[in-house]
Amino acid sequence: MNTALLSEIQAKKDQIRKLEREISRLENAEFISDSEKNEDNLYELIFRQMQDAYILVDSDYLYIDSNINAKKLFRELYDFEKGQRITENMYSLFSDGADDCWLGNSYYEKKVVKIKKDNRVMGYAMLLDDDTDLQTKVLEKTLHIQLVQDSIITGMASVVESRDNSTGGHIMRTKKVVQIFAEKLLDYTEEFGISIEFLRNVVKSAPMHDIGKIAVDDVVLRKPGRFTDEEYQKMKAHSGAGAEMLKKILSEVDNREFVTIAVNVAGSHHERWDGKGYPKGIKGEEIPLEARIMALADVFDALVSKRCYKEAYGYDRAFRIIEEGTGTQFDPSLVPLFIECRKKLEKLYDEMD
Numbered sequence: 001m002n003t004a005l006l007s008e009i010q011a012k013k014d015q016i017r018k019l020e021r022e023i024s025r026l027e028n029a030e031f032i033s034d035s036e037k038n039e040d041n042l043y044e045l046i047f048r049q050m051q052d053a054y055i056l057v058d059s060d061y062l063y064i065d066s067n068i069n070a071k072k073l074f075r076e077l078y079d080f081e082k083g084q085r086i087t088e089n090m091y092s093l094f095s096d097g098a099d100d101c102w103l104g105n106s107y108y109e110k111k112v113v114k115i116k117k118d119n120r121v122m123g124y125a126m127l128l129d130d131d132t133d134l135q136t137k138v139l140e141k142t143l144h145i146q147l148v149q150d151s152i153i154t155g156m157a158s159v160v161e162s163r164d165n166s167t168g169g170h171i172m173r174t175k176k177v178v179q180i181f182a183e184k185l186l187d188y189t190e191e192f193g194i195s196i197e198f199l200r201n202v203v204k205s206a207p208m209h210d211i212g213k214i215a216v217d218d219v220v221l222r223k224p225g226r227f228t229d230e231e232y233q234k235m236k237a238h239s240g241a242g243a244e245m246l247k248k249i250l251s252e253v254d255n256r257e258f259v260t261i262a263v264n265v266a267g268s269h270h271e272r273w274d275g276k277g278y279p280k281g282i283k284g285e286e287i288p289l290e291a292r293i294m295a296l297a298d299v300f301d302a303l304v305s306k307r308c309y310k311e312a313y314g315y316d317r318a319f320r321i322i323e324e325g326t327g328t329q330f331d332p333s334l335v336p337l338f339i340e341c342r343k344k345l346e347k348l349y350d351e352m353d
Contacts, residue, residue, distance in 0.1 A: 073103060192333075304349055
């Protein structure tokens, strides 16, 4: 994060601390009842110093007062009378325990404090500090960093593919296959216990699934034909190597769910449902779901694409092989859904041809 942005963040924090000190004056003061004549003067003196929204309620969340900025946010406050119950929306803001919130298109840092008298809670004060501009800058900077990281990783994956004579275009094709499959799985998020964000991360991770091949010797990787047993063992090491590589490359990425998914996709996409895969020989649901999804896309592309050791298989043969792998190579709950994507997958490959 650049120096200017850090300075702006610090300035905002200093402003919050100043306002908190002002609020603390209320915490240490006698709580003011409706019968006390100086009520309006005290609050107005404080409110005029505040550029941010401020709302005060009693211990039962009945309205006491608010400043003009709060009324601009919640127009209904213009008509509120003291002792009136606040809206459900405002009550949620007071009670949800969060330190920030979005109201419309604006982002606010939120501070709720208890106002006490003789150690008894008499009411609550809420301060809403508009941090929209700062939050937008942070999000833009974060997005830029993510895009740079994605470009570097995809670039590394492309370098790997350029060294592999047998898999030209495999990276982008498999990503598109995963995208189509993920769209199908959107209708089954509850059944698999997954979210839309999970599926986005799987699609984003797909181009990295073979990144470990960067550690495989050119003599093996570029061999124009089938591998010997020894060469095959060296090639199989790419999945474990890829997982370790991504752990290091993505160590500074804040989105830990994405990191976990990317590592699992790279490390486990050659595992089999029956436990006869590699590198660990795990089976069934021990294999991360994201790797089981990637396995179908990876094998399908290998089947319908020309390789140096085989011609491209037709769609009928490819889908038959996928179906025959149900419960042995592939997750039996995923295969039928993948086959339902056949029309879109055929269209994808026909257009690419």
